[in-house]
Amino acid sequence: MPKSSKSKIKKTSKGKVKNVKSKKEKKTFQSPKGMRDILPSEQSQWEKLRKTVIETANFYNFSRIDTPILEDVEIFKRGTGIYTDIVEKQMFVLKTKGRDYLALRPENTPGIVRAYFENGLSRFAQPIKLYYFGPFFRYEQPQFGRYRQFHQVGFEILGGEDNPIYDAQAILTLFRLIEDLKIKNLTIQINSLGCKNCRTAYTKKLQEYYRKFSSKICKDCRRRISLNPLRLLDCKNENCKEIKEQAPTIIDFLCSSCRSHFRGVLEYLDELELPYVLNPCLVRGLDYYNRTVFEITAEGYDLSLGGGGRFDYLGELITGKKNSFRAVGSSLGVERIIELMNAKEIKGLTVPKAKVFLIQIGKPAKKRAFSLIEEFRNAGIKVVESLGKESLKSQLKLADKEKVELALILGQKEFFEESIIIRDMKSGVQETAPLNKVIDIVKRKLKKKTK
RNA sequence: GUGCCCAUAGUUUAGUGGUAAAACUCCAGAUUGUGGCUCUGGCGUCGAGGGUUCAAUUCCCUCUGGGCACCCCA
Numbered sequence: 001m002p003k004s005s006k007s008k009i010k011k012t013s014k015g016k017v018k019n020v021k022s023k024k025e026k027k028t029f030q031s032p033k034g035m036r037d038i039l040p041s042e043q044s045q046w047e048k049l050r051k052t053v054i055e056t057a058n059f060y061n062f063s064r065i066d067t068p069i070l071e072d073v074e075i076f077k078r079g080t081g082i083y084t085d086i087v088e089k090q091m092f093v094l095k096t097k098g099r100d101y102l103a104l105r106p107e108n109t110p111g112i113v114r115a116y117f118e119n120g121l122s123r124f125a126q127p128i129k130l131y132y133f134g135p136f137f138r139y140e141q142p143q144f145g146r147y148r149q150f151h152q153v154g155f156e157i158l159g160g161e162d163n164p165i166y167d168a169q170a171i172l173t174l175f176r177l178i179e180d181l182k183i184k185n186l187t188i189q190i191n192s193l194g195c196k197n198c199r200t201a202y203t204k205k206l207q208e209y210y211r212k213f214s215s216k217i218c219k220d221c222r223r224r225i226s227l228n229p230l231r232l233l234d235c236k237n238e239n240c241k242e243i244k245e246q247a248p249t250i251i252d253f254l255c256s257s258c259r260s261h262f263r264g265v266l267e268y269l270d271e272l273e274l275p276y277v278l279n280p281c282l283v284r285g286l287d288y289y290n291r292t293v294f295e296i297t298a299e300g301y302d303l304s305l306g307g308g309g310r311f312d313y314l315g316e317l318i319t320g321k322k323n324s325f326r327a328v329g330s331s332l333g334v335e336r337i338i339e340l341m342n343a344k345e346i347k348g349l350t351v352p353k354a355k356v357f358l359i360q361i362g363k364p365a366k367k368r369a370f371s372l373i374e375e376f377r378n379a380g381i382k383v384v385e386s387l388g389k390e391s392l393k394s395q396l397k398l399a400d401k402e403k404v405e406l407a408l409i410l411g412q413k414e415f416f417e418e419s420i421i422i423r424d425m426k427s428g429v430q431e432t433a434p435l436n437k438v439i440d441i442v443k444r445k446l447k448k449k450t451k
Numbered sequence: 452g453u454g455c456c457c458a459u460a461g462u463u464u465a466g467u468g469g470u471a472a473a474a475c476u477c478c479a480g481a482u483u484g485u486g487g488c489u490c491u492g493g494c495g496u497c498g499a500g501g502g503u504u505c506a507a508u509u510c511c512c513u514c515u516g517g518g519c520a521c522c523c524c525a
Binding site for chain 1: 452453478479480484485486487498499515516517518519520521522523524525
């Protein structure tokens, strides 16, 4: 589009006539709110994390699964729960041309359970252990440790029995992963939410208790009494806190099987000497949990790094059919871990640097250099270059910046003589070698250096 | 969804009602094909749109984005 140089006549509010150059509207792009670029400089931390995740998952026999980033909204409404904040106000929902509604996944457990049933994973030996790593989306105000696009690692143990050892294993796996990233002083907050039966009994009591104080508690809590009573225990309002302290605790209402299940989980944690704290107020924001719920926190970091729990009813919620699905899982906030790694100056994973820089001068030499690099590649020697550059000076400068040991110089003269200059960057000593011998000589020189 | 703070070169910052400055980075150069020091030059119109004004990067409004808190969570 040609730039318009016309002037517009414009009246100001005082009726004066103004001469304003019409300018093209400048469109500037910023990343969407709460979503950010993970730049090359940050990738080493991510690489380290990914590697540790794979190692941990492999050791505990979790297989990787990747599910779509979009799922039918209904999955989350039914699974995560219609009265959770996540579903109520934090989902990115989009309407397709086919007019169905898809949501950018705010979490993965319902999607995993969907995949489990859809792909007949229940026909493999149970339980089946899966892990995932990927982006998740929640529409909320970004702040410390919170983004609209964030990443989670998760471990799920699906199918089989509701043996408490699986709960302990889900916790253990997450715990070891964080530990292996050299993050110390971890604590597991743990609680049991019971099953349908004991939870109903408990919530009744809880509602009764809170109704007595309905004039004193905050308006959110007033709403929670009937909609989502367990979340009353989550409230951080000062008045509510006082009332909360005297509230009945769920542990006292657990039925005998839930009680022994919970005891079982704790015994397994004791066996491994994992540091846990009973937290009767821990309920978590997702509706599908039953029995065990937990969170992992690190000393000096206010937010929880991850958590999870048992979700035996989710199979029924997703499929709409009664079934004997049993499952437990855990997940981790990747950004929060990375923040901690940075705060504690924990090193990431760096790719080994090249020790050789190839310099070329002139067109024929540039061409030859292009293929010479392939010869080095075949010999297993990493070479850096700046093939777009022309002057020797600027290339040598780069070689210096890259901190390589050797610079190879292939100029006009060398090209015609079929030779190449090998320069030791530290001493500045250089020698001319036949081009067809260069790989062997470089190999030898590098070996000597490492000795 | 609510409240507070913020937005100037790639980065970190300075500054002013009359069209911008420093440091570092980056690029190019300092006579013949050789780096790390030094020197010279280059890269911005001040997040976007609108308003007030003779004149706004500077004042006001809106939007977008950043930071933090509430809510909630990873």
